[in-house]
Amino acid sequence: MAVTFSNLHTESGLKSVNDHLSGKTYISGDQLTKDDIKVYGAILEQPSSDLYPNASKWYQAVSAKLASSFPGKAVGVRFGSQAAPAAAAPAKEAAKPADDDDDDDDIDLFGEETEEEKKAAEAREAAKASTKKKESGKSSVLMDVKPWDDETDMKKLEEAVRSVEMEGLLWGASKLVPVGYGIKKMQIMLTIIDELVSVDSLIEERLTVEPINEYVQSCDIVAFNKI
Numbered sequence: 001m002a003v004t005f006s007n008l009h010t011e012s013g014l015k016s017v018n019d020h021l022s023g024k025t026y027i028s029g030d031q032l033t034k035d036d037i038k039v040y041g042a043i044l045e046q047p048s049s050d051l052y053p054n055a056s057k058w059y060q061a062v063s064a065k066l067a068s069s070f071p072g073k074a075v076g077v078r079f080g081s082q083a084a085p086a087a088a089a090p091a092k093e094a095a096k097p098a099d100d101d102d103d104d105d106d107i108d109l110f111g112e113e114t115e116e117e118k119k120a121a122e123a124r125e126a127a128k129a130s131t132k133k134k135e136s137g138k139s140s141v142l143m144d145v146k147p148w149d150d151e152t153d154m155k156k157l158e159e160a161v162r163s164v165e166m167e168g169l170l171w172g173a174s175k176l177v178p179v180g181y182g183i184k185k186m187q188i189m190l191t192i193i194d195e196l197v198s199v200d201s202l203i204e205e206r207l208t209v210e211p212i213n214e215y216v217q218s219c220d221i222v223a224f225n226k227i
């Protein structure tokens with residue numbers, strides 16, 4: 001049976017999630033599902049462990065699952081000079097091998113394909129297929145927006161993303177999620193009318209081209225659900 005939550009930015013909304021998670025590990029069972037991702041994306045920050053212990057424990061578990069796509073222990077890195085973002089946007093430089101005499105090699109922190117990125121690619125294909133069929137109705141999408149590096153102004157990145165306006169597109173809640181090396185990605189919810197908006201085209205033709213690619217390196221679909 002479908003579970004309904006509302007106003008998750010309010011105390012009453014968080015309480016409803018906390019009560020639902022009493023005696024449970026995840027929203028819809030014993031494993032992480034798209035239901036968890038959808039609710040996670042609608043909550044702006046980790047719930048208080050004192051006021052909402054069940055929701056807080058669940059939020060930490062989901063965060064850990066998402067963070068696992070960036071495994072390994074940080075040992076410290078340096079960044080060499082970087083070309084202007086607009087010029088660098090068409091193609092990312094591959095990570096260079098470590099050299100004992102050169103600590104300033106450019107590093108692409110998103111170059112290695114992870115399990116999460118494979119799932120994101122599958123979700124994108126599903127979104128593309130859904131758009132081609134031009135089914136009626138709406139869809140809810142959770143998207144990862146990744147910056148170029150730890151010096152990217154995430155406030156301006158969010159403003160740039162939300163500046164994209166299209167018929168049938170509605171931006172929702174967003175939050176920053178640490179991914180390692182001091183870098184944070186933005187997770188943002190959006191609702192689309194399927195016949196009017198292609199998520200694939202939104203990413204390729206609007207979010208990763210000038211002028212937005214001054215801040216945005218890449219975008220991935222984390223979850224795609226019909227409403």
